Amino acid sequence: MSNGNIYMPNLMRIEKITEEAPFVKTFRLKFEDEKVAEEFSFRTGQFGEYSVFGEGESTFCIASSPTRKGYIECTFRQAGKVTSSLARLDEGDVIGFRGPYGNIFPIDEWKGKNLLFIAGGIALPPMRSVIWNCLDTRENYKDITILYGAKTVNDLVYKNELEEWKNRPDVNLVVTVDPGGETPDWKGEIGFVPTVLEKMKPSPDNTIAIVCGPPIMIKFTFPVLEKAGFKDDMIYTTLENRMKCGLGKCGRCNVGELFVCKDGPVFTKAQLNSLPDEY
Amino acid sequence: MSNLIKTAEELLQNKKVNLVIGYEKGTGSKTRPVFIRKTEEASKLVFDPEMSQNLAVYLLRPEVKKAGKTAFVATVPALRSMLQLASECQIKDRDLIAIYVKDDQNTLLFEDFKSVETFLETASTGFKPEEQELLSKLLAMSTQERFSFWTTEFEKCIKCYACRAACPMCYCHRCTTECNQPQWIAPASHPLGVLEWHLMRAMHLTGRCVNCGECATACPVGIPLNLLTYSMMESMEAEFGTKPGMKADTKYALSVYKPEDKESFIL
Amino acid sequence: MAMEIERKIYKNSSPDAIVERLLKAGKKVTAPVRSGKTVDFREIKSPSEIEYKTLTTIQSAKKVAFPKVDRVVEFEVLKNSVNTLEIDFEAYPEQVLFGARPCDAAGFVPLHAIFNWDYADQFFLKRYEKTAIISFACSTADEYCFCTSVGGNPGNTEGSDIQITRTGNDQFLVEIITPKGKAVSALFDDLLVPETEKTEKEKFLSDVPGAFDFDKVYNKLSSIFENPVWEEQASRCLGCGACAFVCPACACFDFQDEKSLKKGSRLKLWDSCGFSGFTIHTSGHNPRESQGDRWRQRVMHKFSYMPHRLQVRGCTGCGRCSRACPVDMNIKEHISQIESL
Numbered sequence: 001m002s003n004g005n006i007y008m009p010n011l012m013r014i015e016k017i018t019e020e021a022p023f024v025k026t027f028r029l030k031f032e033d034e035k036v037a038e039e040f041s042f043r044t045g046q047f048g049e050y051s052v053f054g055e056g057e058s059t060f061c062i063a064s065s066p067t068r069k070g071y072i073e074c075t076f077r078q079a080g081k082v083t084s085s086l087a088r089l090d091e092g093d094v095i096g097f098r099g100p101y102g103n104i105f106p107i108d109e110w111k112g113k114n115l116l117f118i119a120g121g122i123a124l125p126p127m128r129s130v131i132w133n134c135l136d137t138r139e140n141y142k143d144i145t146i147l148y149g150a151k152t153v154n155d156l157v158y159k160n161e162l163e164e165w166k167n168r169p170d171v172n173l174v175v176t177v178d179p180g181g182e183t184p185d186w187k188g189e190i191g192f193v194p195t196v197l198e199k200m201k202p203s204p205d206n207t208i209a210i211v212c213g214p215p216i217m218i219k220f221t222f223p224v225l226e227k228a229g230f231k232d233d234m235i236y237t238t239l240e241n242r243m244k245c246g247l248g249k250c251g252r253c254n255v256g257e258l259f260v261c262k263d264g265p266v267f268t269k270a271q272l273n274s275l276p277d278e279y
Numbered sequence: 280m281s282n283l284i285k286t287a288e289e290l291l292q293n294k295k296v297n298l299v300i301g302y303e304k305g306t307g308s309k310t311r312p313v314f315i316r317k318t319e320e321a322s323k324l325v326f327d328p329e330m331s332q333n334l335a336v337y338l339l340r341p342e343v344k345k346a347g348k349t350a351f352v353a354t355v356p357a358l359r360s361m362l363q364l365a366s367e368c369q370i371k372d373r374d375l376i377a378i379y380v381k382d383d384q385n386t387l388l389f390e391d392f393k394s395v396e397t398f399l400e401t402a403s404t405g406f407k408p409e410e411q412e413l414l415s416k417l418l419a420m421s422t423q424e425r426f427s428f429w430t431t432e433f434e435k436c437i438k439c440y441a442c443r444a445a446c447p448m449c450y451c452h453r454c455t456t457e458c459n460q461p462q463w464i465a466p467a468s469h470p471l472g473v474l475e476w477h478l479m480r481a482m483h484l485t486g487r488c489v490n491c492g493e494c495a496t497a498c499p500v501g502i503p504l505n506l507l508t509y510s511m512m513e514s515m516e517a518e519f520g521t522k523p524g525m526k527a528d529t530k531y532a533l534s535v536y537k538p539e540d541k542e543s544f545i546l
Numbered sequence: 547m548a549m550e551i552e553r554k555i556y557k558n559s560s561p562d563a564i565v566e567r568l569l570k571a572g573k574k575v576t577a578p579v580r581s582g583k584t585v586d587f588r589e590i591k592s593p594s595e596i597e598y599k600t601l602t603t604i605q606s607a608k609k610v611a612f613p614k615v616d617r618v619v620e621f622e623v624l625k626n627s628v629n630t631l632e633i634d635f636e637a638y639p640e641q642v643l644f645g646a647r648p649c650d651a652a653g654f655v656p657l658h659a660i661f662n663w664d665y666a667d668q669f670f671l672k673r674y675e676k677t678a679i680i681s682f683a684c685s686t687a688d689e690y691c692f693c694t695s696v697g698g699n700p701g702n703t704e705g706s707d708i709q710i711t712r713t714g715n716d717q718f719l720v721e722i723i724t725p726k727g728k729a730v731s732a733l734f735d736d737l738l739v740p741e742t743e744k745t746e747k748e749k750f751l752s753d754v755p756g757a758f759d760f761d762k763v764y765n766k767l768s769s770i771f772e773n774p775v776w777e778e779q780a781s782r783c784l785g786c787g788a789c790a791f792v793c794p795a796c797a798c799f800d801f802q803d804e805k806s807l808k809k810g811s812r813l814k815l816w817d818s819c820g821f822s823g824f825t826i827h828t829s830g831h832n833p834r835e836s837q838g839d840r841w842r843q844r845v846m847h848k849f850s851y852m853p854h855r856l857q858v859r860g861c862t863g864c865g866r867c868s869r870a871c872p873v874d875m876n877i878k879e880h881i882s883q884i885e886s887l
Contacts, residue, residue, distance in 0.1 A: 054805030251798035
């Protein structure tokens with residue numbers, strides 16, 4: 001952005017590639033320009049536009065925590081043109097990054113509260129940033145519970161970190177797979193995320209719920225939380241609409257009069273209730 | 280007009296159709312498409328032979344298909360579009376009723392493809408005088424001059440895709456230009472992107488375009504696009520003897536093979 | 547920028563002499579040019595190219611600051627790295643938009659609001675900075691015009707740097723509105739004389755009857771999101787991009803990369819919310835599935851969201867969309883119908 005070109009990406013080198021699940025990869029990225037690396041900061045919940053020069057840009061959240069300096073991470077599933085090009089890259093290749101854009105998870109407001117994280121499938125990446133941010137400042141929060149589910153055992157992402165979270169005494173982790181997705185040695189839960197959540201009987205007392213997942217999971221999870229007594233302004237989620245500019249100009253990602261790239265991607269359920277069904 | 284209204288009212292009243300697509304009065308002297316679902320609305324229907332868009336463009340819309348049996352006011356090009364859509368297996372016989380307006384007092388109803396085929400045997404499809412003039416000029420040009428003509432016209436193109444949207448034959452759910460793995464056609468409206476788009480479209484319409492002229496009429500910057508696709512139709516007819524939109528079961532010459540096909544480009 | 551408007555008189559049968567001065571000073575001049583049946587804005591090299599006898603042009607003049615294809619990033623992909631090349635914003639030419647209508651000039655106000663919201667888009671702003679807009683007030687109007695319903699009028703000076711109003715066969719009123727206008731008028735100041743008696747400008751302007759009340763429509767829109775009127779009005783809409791592309795206030799754009807061997811660029815292209823694929827997700831899910839949804843977005847964005855969030859109107863009442871629409875989606879008519887719901 002040396003001469004004010006807001007669309008100019010910063011160059012980043014792929015330091016490490018992790019294959020999380022079939023067609024899902026995590027990139028650990030470092031800025032090429034040391035000055036940019038030093039000055040760069042972001043807050044949890046924000047996203048970026050990741051470029052493959054010559055193919056285009058794709059929008060992913062920043063999946064690493066702002067507490068971990070010196071690199072950022074993104075996790076994506078190979079789905080279209082740009083993600084397929086990204087998937088063909090190797091460690092050492094250079095991509096572009098524009099960001100951070102969007103609003104944040106208001107973790108400062110959550111201090112002293114219990115946190116209930118609910119995620120499904122490929123929607124764990126946006127949560128991972130906020131989970132690590134909270135775990136790295138663990139003393140700020142009371143109970144932390146994570147409920148994560150995927151179609152099959154193989155589809156679970158961040159398998160190493162799930163192990164880490166499982167072994168932490170200060171985190172209550174529940175992992176589930178859809179019925180039929182278990183392996184013979186599977187020791188976790190079996191059932192859809194909303195069903196498992198109901199079994200857990202979550203308490204709304206002094207608790208914030210953060211829900212990210214495919215639309216069908218969210219559709220059935222919200223009623224469970226409502227029944228358990230969670231108020232709409234205590235439930236947070238993220239929206240993902242098709243984006244191009246990421247900064248409120250191209251006119252594509254609006255839901256009613258709000259832009260997912262500027263007023264989101266983090267929204268409370270209370271806000272969603274007042275928005276039209278355009279997402 | 281009154282006969283048209285009467286016909287439409289009867290069709291809706293007797294529940295022979297659930298929807299009549301026709302024309303209503305528009306801004307100034309324009310007429311524009313209208314969707315009539317209630318008998319009392321049929322009085323909106325008008326017909327101006329000078330200003331009648333090809334309504335066949337609406338026939339494959341989800342809302343129209345959902346409406347069930349539909350009637351539409353059809354000009355000769357629209358009847359041909361209907362038969363071409365039938366040849367491409369997009370509509371079935373007796374799914375639609377075509378209403379042809381002869382004059383104020385006379386309308387013809389076509390309830391099946393056979394009746395349309397018979398009618399088209401004696402119907403005329405021609406160019407407007409100024410189009411014929413331009414076409415003659417184009418045909419008299421050398422290849423270089425003709426290319427220069429089109430590239431000058433294409434400078435105006437803004438890739439609004441009104442040509443595609445107005446064309447009854449452009450019904451692909453995902454147009455070639457929207458395929459991005461690989462990106463066959465550059466989406467940009469720079470000279471290369473514009474040329475690629477119009478050439479590709481002309482190729483995809485070869486042997487399918489019935490020359491209704493909607494592409495040219497719809498173009499906001501006035502590019503005479505129908506003349507581009509028309510030349511392809513003439514070539515097809517000369518090479519393979521087929522004319523689109525005359526029969527409901529025309530086999531597409533570019534996807535079938537006959538032993539008599541000339542292969543002068545190989546031998 | 548609210549300086550006192552300076553009024554001068556230009557005594558000539560045509561503004562050609564003014565254009566000569568602009569061209570001689572090396573300015574890039576864009577004006578209405580006829581090409582067969584259509585009149586549109588093009589760069590001119592001589593005043594003889596200008597078509598004065600036209601109410602309006604097919605397209606707006608937004609391309610002088612927001613071109614239909616714009617290179618925003620240039621890059622070279624090497625073996626182990628990528629070089630990105632800076633675009634030189636200072637290289638944009640000094641230019642004059644000559645012969646815009648008040649509704650064209652007013653269109654730059656919402657464009658400026660969008661491109662300057664939070665992040666400053668220099669591709670638009672730098673070009674706009676170097677553009678002087680000389681508009682012609684309107685002595686005629688047609689049935690598509692509705693500038694007076696959206697806060698404009700045939701002699702509106704909003705967005706113009708200089709405005710010229712014909713007040714006789716050999717006379718024009720020249721209003722110098724902004725400092726930028728003052729700087730440009732220095733090029734032809736000797737052709738102007740002071741105004742001795744006050745010209746009643748309104749006498750020379752066309753009458754544009756009001757069609758709807760903007761505030762009433764704005765209020766109505768906040769409660770009719772689920773109303774079936776959207777599907778009804780959009781039933782004949784073909785979903786092309788003509789309305790958005792000819793509109794002076796539409797700024798939606800797309801990014802597309804192009805690359806040949808090693809070198810390539812990222813292009814910013816005009817886009818339209820009316821296209822079916824505008825909001826489609828890679829998964830195939832489309833938040834705006836039907837044409838009615840997309841038509842609603844167009845109206846809401848221009849008449850509700852932009853006024854609310856950016857305090858600008860998203861429509862200048864020029865009527866271009868309605869004239870260009872292949873199926874006569876007359877926005878004045880549609881909005882009037884919405885007002886009376």
